[in-house]
Amino acid sequence: MMKLALAQFPVSEPRQWDDVVAPIEAWVGEAAAAGAQLLVFPEYAAMSLAALFDSATRADLQAQVDAMQALRDDWLALHRRLAQRHGVYIVAGSFPWRLALECVVNRAWFCAPHGGLGFQDKQIMTRFERERWDISASPDSGLKVFRTALGMVAIDICYDSEFPLLARAQSEAGAELILVPSCTDSAAGYHRVRVGCQARALENQCYVAQAPLVGEAPWSAAIDVNVGRAGLFGPPDRGFPDSGVIVEGEWNAPQWIHADIDLGEVLKVRNEGQVFNHRHWAEQGEIALPRVEIVTL
Numbered sequence: 001m002m003k004l005a006l007a008q009f010p011v012s013e014p015r016q017w018d019d020v021v022a023p024i025e026a027w028v029g030e031a032a033a034a035g036a037q038l039l040v041f042p043e044y045a046a047m048s049l050a051a052l053f054d055s056a057t058r059a060d061l062q063a064q065v066d067a068m069q070a071l072r073d074d075w076l077a078l079h080r081r082l083a084q085r086h087g088v089y090i091v092a093g094s095f096p097w098r099l100a101l102e103c104v105v106n107r108a109w110f111c112a113p114h115g116g117l118g119f120q121d122k123q124i125m126t127r128f129e130r131e132r133w134d135i136s137a138s139p140d141s142g143l144k145v146f147r148t149a150l151g152m153v154a155i156d157i158c159y160d161s162e163f164p165l166l167a168r169a170q171s172e173a174g175a176e177l178i179l180v181p182s183c184t185d186s187a188a189g190y191h192r193v194r195v196g197c198q199a200r201a202l203e204n205q206c207y208v209a210q211a212p213l214v215g216e217a218p219w220s221a222a223i224d225v226n227v228g229r230a231g232l233f234g235p236p237d238r239g240f241p242d243s244g245v246i247v248e249g250e251w252n253a254p255q256w257i258h259a260d261i262d263l264g265e266v267l268k269v270r271n272e273g274q275v276f277n278h279r280h281w282a283e284q285g286e287i288a289l290p291r292v293e294i295v296t297l
Contacts, residue, residue: 005036006230032086045093083111120155161196
């Protein structure tokens with residue numbers, strides 16, 4: 001049994017680094033005290049760091065990214081330290097991580113309780129990321145599945161959850177739980193990701209968990225409005241709710257959503273379900289899947 005905690009994490013306006021650290025320490029401490037073993041923070045939770053800069057930088061998307069590079073190692077170290085301190089796995093809020101002059105990726109770091117690190121970069125960018133922000137995919141950083149002490153875990157960042165071949169490739173590589181950190185500025189955007197999560201759970205007969213950014217930051221050029229609710233989804237089949245919705249949070253409320261999940265149920269439904277979506281995928285015809293790297297954490 002795995003104890004999962006999904007953050008409906010609020011945007012903030014920190015004035016100094018301690019204003020960044022204290023809330024994250026408190027959130028991780030609260031979830032760990034409740035018994036959570038795997039904690040998931042949302043897409044672009046790191047963008048609150050831009051509040052530390054002057055008003056001109058806050059208002060300029062590219063300037064924010066440039067300035068934030070000086071804080072990225074501290075951001076990663078904070079989550080890595082908390083994972084070790086509390087003996088938990090943490091998916092840190094994703095960060096616009098510069099790889100080269102012309103390449104900035106949307107990167108979610110996965111921190112293990114023993115100090116190990118992995119990451120998943122977003123594969124497919126939204127229009128906002130492409131057209132206004134110059135966030136892109138790295139040709140050298142593809143899909144991963146993480147072999148953890150809790151089970152086989154994959155990460156599909158927000159929009160990636162809306163593309164079935166990504167999750168399918170991870171599923172065939174062994175993923176039993178797919179984590180979806182998200183950041184959406186409208187109810188329609190949230191529901192697109194949620195529908196994607198539920199579809200991926202159905203197709204692959206696995207767990208899919210969404211963790212959204214919530215709240216408003218009028219000062220920010222990137223995360224001014226953020227809406228949604230966390231949710232854990234499964235296939236609507238034996239051992240799972242008829243709706244496929246296992247648990248979900250309150251709309252836009254900052255909170256942890258906790259769930260106990262048994263990854264053994266994934267194997268069971270794939271072998272004994274009313275239907276065999278996972279097994280019958282190949283009957284659609286020959287479909288080329290992306291390559292997946294297995295990372296041990």
